[in-house]
Amino acid sequence: MNTRKKVPMRKCVATGEMKPKKELVRIVRSKEGDVSVDLTGKKSGRGAYLSKEKDAVLLAKKKNILANHLEVTISESLYDELLELIEKENGSSK
Template sequence: MNSRKKIPMRKCVATGEMRPKKELIRIVRSKEGEVSIDPTGKKSGRGAYLTKDKDTVMLAKKRNILSKQLEASIDESIYDELLDLIEKEKRPI
């Protein structure tokens, strides 16, 4: 029997697109209210997913989407960190 593994899907909060979880990056707010990037997707807390795309991150920043989704203030450094992470992933090794 050839069983195919189910691919977990998540919705990007900026674009509204459903995508495989691996194509998205998770931003999480802990119980203490601290917002951080969760590359593993396993930190506990309220999470929001963004597509790994520079334009999507800029859209989320412009419309303040993460702040609304996580119900917390988002520091500028989070957006800078997201953009750095996307750039590193796109570079060939």
């Protein structure tokens, strides 16, 4: 009998779409208040998921969604890091 493995789903905080965890990037706030991109998805702390799409990152930046969700100010460099990551992934898959 062929049993399918359950795909973990997460919700993008910017678009509100439910997607497989692998299609999203996790941003995590540690107990110290440091915010970073969590590529492994295993760092401890408060996490928020964003779609790996330029529009989702720009929307999160415009509406301050990550700052509200993680309850901490988000630096400009984090958004730049996210956009770079998305461009690298989209460039390598095409």
